[in-house]
Amino acid sequence: MAEHDQDPSLFAAPPMAEQERMVEAVLFASAEPVTVAELNARLPHGADAAEALQHLRRRYEGRGVQLTRIGDGWAFRTATDLGFLMHKETVETRKLSRAAIETLAIVAYHQPVTRAEIEEIRGVSVSRGTVDQLIELDWIRFGRRRMTPGRPVTFVVTQQFLDHFGLESARDLPGLKELRAAGLLDSRPLPGAEDKTEDDEDALPPGDQGDMFEDDEGATR
């Protein structure tokens, strides 16, 4: 390698094609974008890094990597349309936990609904993780605060939720009557179940969802 240290540089700048190779190698190996000044400092005396860069840039036009200006430096970058190759995604599909699906169902049917209401309906407390998970899945989000003491936040379902479940709106969710008709519910209401649901209804703001369920309850009688 020693031969290279003093070689033709002392005499004349190498041909442009050679300068281009040099710039190519330096940019390739450098851990950071390299400025024209730095390139000129590394290239043999008399070389014109700026010109070599222009040649090189053209050479890489349309290739899988692009010579890109970053700040005042230059670097190779993956062509933007091939960015997808840089991700190796392994998708693992898991069933939502029972707690999560129940919470989601309650939000869907009772929105906007507070955490306290969800807990009341489920009869068990709702863990932070469950709500976070549903928010992360982009299936529920925060709605308006309830204008009641403590101004609790409410949860509502998102557009993603509707998309995922193929619904036009949350109103399209089948009501209890339909669930029953579909055989998803036993038709006999348990004694005392009505009391329970009435409580729930109290908790509900006079929204459409509440209406829907009033209808349902009426239909079973």
Added chain:
Amino acid sequence: MAEHDQDPSLFAAPPMAEQERMVEAVLFASAEPVTVAELNARLPHGADAAEALQHLRRRYEGRGVQLTRIGDGWAFRTATDLGFLMHKETVETRKLSRAAIETLAIVAYHQPVTRAEIEEIRGVSVSRGTVDQLIELDWIRFGRRRMTPGRPVTFVVTQQFLDHFGLESARDLPGLKELRAAGLLDSRPLPGAEDKTEDDEDALPPGDQGDMFEDDEGATR
């Protein structure tokens, strides 16, 4: 992304020019060699990375960076004649001891080789530290156990070793053919000491070196 999982793959592989761009992007993005199998796994379904590599290799002939084969992987490396341009930011690797260098050479030329065989060739015992150092450098690794009494472990060189020394395969080790022709890679037992060396002899199936190179053959596919 789900879109990528199913989209064009279902229909047809992208044109070869496009596959070439993709291979180029993936190899540029990786500092480590990437195997054909890995490339095929990353490219859209139906792509032929091996063919794309051939096109790409030709495209980079004479450039400042070169497409090089390393074992069963491929990587871009700067042209060796341009090394003088580079910042030698490399942390000067601890100078290897003579024992380490010789042990490395013996592993490379005799692989798979047991510790006893290394010791027989060098005429001294191999210190634990020497082997550890080479393993730490990722230049040698354990190979299959020898199917002889005691089932000794063997050592083989790694892809990093090939990469470091710019070798396409262990077959390209300098002077390998001549050494083999001269019988200097044979394991000859000490006359009169058959009992001691017999195991080793049996251990070295006639085609041991052959095995190594058969493996290489496999890798080229």
Added chain:
Amino acid sequence: MSDPDPWDNVTSVEARRAAEALIVDVDGFEGPLDLLLTLSRTQKVDLRRISILQLAEQYLVFVEQARKLRIELAADYLVMAAWLAFLKSRLLLPPDPTEEGPSGEDMAAHLAFQLERLQAMREAAARLMARDHLGRDFFARGIPEDVTRVKRITYTASLLDLMQAYARIRTRDDFRPYVMDREAILTMEQALDTLRPLIGFAGDWTSLETYLPQGWTHDPARRRSATAATFAAALELAKEGRIELRQPGTFDPIEIRRKDRRDG
């Protein structure tokens, strides 16, 4: 072999100095084989034509000198010395046909092989290290864009899951998972039994719905099953050539009528 001058083979001053240095540097040798290889260089011949006898003598002299200088030699040097003394005697004495074991020539050839092999490996090591090194003479990509391995976990739930969950909550213990409820299933055989006696009267197009059995028209689940079974039964009868089916349009009521036997 009368009192061999230890430096017999050493001609030049430099070689003599080198040989002396050997002794001083004894710790620098990597064992007897390494020492033998170094000593063999003084013969200035191809290793393949080296005189092992001469080498054995050189070694024994070396060990003798070391002793005189009270340099403590490691055991393996002494073992090698004993072996070489034995080899020397084998090489000098005419072969005894009654003696077991390898001949002196065989042993010498093996030692020569070992030396040559060690020398070859040293040269190979030197050539290897003289190659271009990654990170010194050629370089890998400086800014690798690592593949981001994203392990994405998607949680799925179907609308059915959602509804079942809701139903489960709303009905509490009342809820039982959906099972095939035989009560609400009308089999095709049952429907055929209903339909067969009736078709005799179906002289004109009549909606299939009117043939649903009693008690199967109200409850939606029962009604659905009855409709399906009756339809299947009607197809069966049509196959038998006993009735005709028609449907004026998509989703319109399906109608049946008795097929007249006159053309059959």
